Amino acid sequence: MxxxxxxxAGRSEPKERLLxxxxxxxxxxxxIPFLVYAIKFSLEIGQVTSYLxxxxxxxxxxxxxxxxxxxxxxxxxxxxxxLFIGTRRRTxxxxxxxxxxxxxxxxxxxxxxxxxxxxxxxxA
Numbered sequence: 556m557x558x559x560x561x562x563x564a565g566r567s568e569p570k571e572r573l574l575x576x577x578x579x580x581x582x583x584x585x586x587i588p589f590l591v592y593a594i595k596f597s598l599e600i601g602q603v604t605s606y607l608x609x610x611x612x613x614x615x616x617x618x619x620x621x622x623x624x625x626x627x628x629x630x631x632x633x634x635x636x637x638l639f640i641g642t643r644r645r646t647x648x649x650x651x652x653x654x655x656x657x658x659x660x661x662x663x664x665x666x667x668x669x670x671x672x673x674x675x676x677x678x679a
Contacts, residue, residue: 578651586634593630593631595627600626638653
């Protein structure tokens with residue numbers, strides 16, 4: 556009996572592990588610029604929120620502005636959670652879907668700005 560061709564369950568070659576992690580690596584790299592913009596947006600909204608509190612505002616407006624100022628942190632948390640869950644899945648299909656979810660979690664605010672007109676600054 557020749558034992559040199561025995562494969563152990565759960566062990567894979569480094570090249571294969573890198574290939575399986577490739578969708579998550581791409582999502583992580585492509586998501587970083589979007590996360591920077593999301594956090595920048597949160598900081599800008601946080602500055603506006605402080606002025607609105609000084610002026611006096613209703614409870615609903617205050618709540619919505621606080622949620623907007625926390626939106627970048629929410630994007631960051633969901634991005635990291637989705638990447639972590641993706642590393643725990645073994646099949647390609649699930650890794651790709653969790654990579655897409657992580658990328659969308661990072662890019663949801665910039666996509667929203669694109670359609671809502673945040674980047675077009677009209678004079679006041």
